[in-house]
Amino acid sequence: MSDLPITEQENERSRGLDTLSIADTLALINDEDHGVPAAVRRELPSITRAVEGVVARLRQGGRIIYVGTGTSGRLGVLDASECPPTYGVPAELVQGLIAGGYEACWRAVEASEDDGEAGARDLAARGVTAADVVVGIAASGRTPYTIGAVAHARSIGAFTVAVTCVPGSAITQAVDVPIVPVVGPEVVAGSTRMKAGTAQKLVLNMISTTAMIQLGYVRGNRMTNMRARNSKLQARAVRILQSETGLDEAAATTALEAGGGDVATAVVMVKSGCTRERAAEALASAGGVIDRAIASLGQEG
Known part of the structure; x- marks a missing residue:
């Protein structure tokens, strides 16, 4: 039993x-789950290095591509x-490859995870370049498909990260930055959708959220670039606009409508006093x- 990865042990x-x-x-189950955040916290230095690399590549026009199989792949797609x-952000900026x-x-398509060459092929089909970030997600750290993908990405100069729960596993040797929250054996032996999956989800939340904050898509702690596409989000968008501009609810609702339901456009319009078309152009350029959009409009004035 000792030769089994810790995620497979009883x-x-x-x-x-x-x-x-x-x-x-x-x-x-709840008792076992308590240890997951602590395991992730121990990996904060590695997560920091990963996010620094992600932000640097995204600022240069790169993308994040998550790669995984089974539960790990689904978490990346999510x-x-x-x-x-x-x-x-555009759908192309952060992608999930499963x-x-x-x-x-x-x-479930379990057999697909055993083909390392398929991982490299599928990633190449996404047009991965040295400008991109590839994050391999594999609880056991030994999935051929995922290892093949990150090895290909690293060979062409992409920034590579692994999220695994097994220290010293094969995938940790194949990437620039391994992130390894060790959560121990699962309550149901080998069911890595449990503690390991929770740890992976926490790490992915941290990577994407912190990267988007660093890139300027959050003001304060508000999702100022969200899309208001249903009634719940419409109400949230009005609240965000109120907080950003000091408008009352009625005025914020009117401003949001004038911005075509786009919070960022409405914020730029209100703060810069410009038209919807000019705000949209400034945001596209920024x-x-x-x-940055507001600053560019101020410089024009």
Whole structure:
């Protein structure tokens, strides 16, 4: 058993799992989950190095491409898919690549993870270059598909990161920055969608969120570049606009409508006194960063 990666080993604390009551099972799972944030915290220096590299590449026009299989791949697709609505960035900026294609997001395609050459091929098909960031996500750290992808990315000069829960695993040797929150054996042996998946999700949240903050897509702690595309987001957008501009609710609603439902455009319009068309042009030239757009309009005036 000792030659198994820690994510595959049996958890001594859950050996009698099938004999426990529902309440005791839930308590045990919760107890095990308590250690996950601490494991992630121990990796903050590595996460910092990763985010520094991500920000540097994105500022030069690069992209983030998450790569993984199974649960790890789904987590990458999830984080990538949430960046455009949250930060108003193009869908191409943060991408998720999962073995077996997007069908694997809802149907298991396990065999696809064993092909290392497929990982490199699929990544090459995305047009990865030295300007990009490739984040390999693999709980066990030994998935051929993911290792093949990050090895290819590193060979052409891309910045590479691994998120794994097994120290010293193969993927840690294949990247520039390994992030390794060690959460130990799972409650259900080998079910890495549990603690390992939670740790990976926390790390991906930190990478993408901090990168977007550094790039200027958050003002204060507000999602000033979000898209108001339903009633809940519409109400949130009005609140953000009120906080940003000091307008009352009615005026903020009117300003948001004038900005075409786009918070960033409305903020620039209100603060600069310009038209919607000019605000949109300034934002496009500023890469969507509100402060830069406002500054450029002020310089014109």
